[in-house]
Amino acid sequence: MAIRNVLKLGQDDAALRRHAREVTKFDDRLAQLLGDMAETMYADDGAGLAAPQVGVLKRAVVIDVGEGLIELVNPRVLETQGEVTVVEGCLSVPDRAGRVVRPEKVRVQAQDRTGKVIEVEGEGMLAVCLCHEIDHLDGVLYVDKMIEDVSDRYRKAERGAQDGGQVQ
Numbered sequence: 261m262a263i264r265n266v267l268k269l270g271q272d273d274a275a276l277r278r279h280a281r282e283v284t285k286f287d288d289r290l291a292q293l294l295g296d297m298a299e300t301m302y303a304d305d306g307a308g309l310a311a312p313q314v315g316v317l318k319r320a321v322v323i324d325v326g327e328g329l330i331e332l333v334n335p336r337v338l339e340t341q342g343e344v345t346v347v348e349g350c351l352s353v354p355d356r357a358g359r360v361v362r363p364e365k366v367r368v369q370a371q372d373r374t375g376k377v378i379e380v381e382g383e384g385m386l387a388v389c390l391c392h393e394i395d396h397l398d399g400v401l402y403v404d405k406m407i408e409d410v411s412d413r414y415r416k417a418e419r420g421a422q423d424g425g426q427v428q
């Protein structure tokens with residue numbers, strides 16, 4: 261595994277704004293990508309990372325909100341419930357934070373690294389992360405949905421309950 265460079269908004273960021281392609285090959289290359297993404301996420305103390313953030317336009321994300329690593333390939337939201345306002349950050353938007361409205365609960369269908377169909381249900385921080393990461397696959401960043409920029413008031417302690425602190 262290897263740590264990959266995380267693209268930052270405003271610099272070499274074209275891949276962040278593009279629509280990622282469905283994964284059709286569940287091969288060693290995909291396994292390598294997912295492994296590298298997890299390593300990169302942990303190295304940056306993030307709670308999630310999407311493939312476009314490392315310049316790979318494939319529909320793959322990794323998430324760990326403190327309950328273990330989740331790998332999702334070709335994820336899509338099946339159902340959402342409720343609404344919650346959270347403060348998010350993003351590894352591609354360093355040193356900034358903003359308030360975003362997200363579902364309280366979400367049900368996602370995806371595939372694992374072998375192509376097996378799986379379902380993940382999340383609430384709270386996991387729901388937020390799932391939505392944030394899946395947005396990345398469509399070129400959407402939290403700053404596009406932000407209802408308030410709280411970068412100035414950003415304090416690390418404040419971010420625990422949301423997008424993972426230094427998420428995605």
Ligand code: NI
Binds near residue numbers: 349350351392396428
């Ligand atoms: Ni992000």
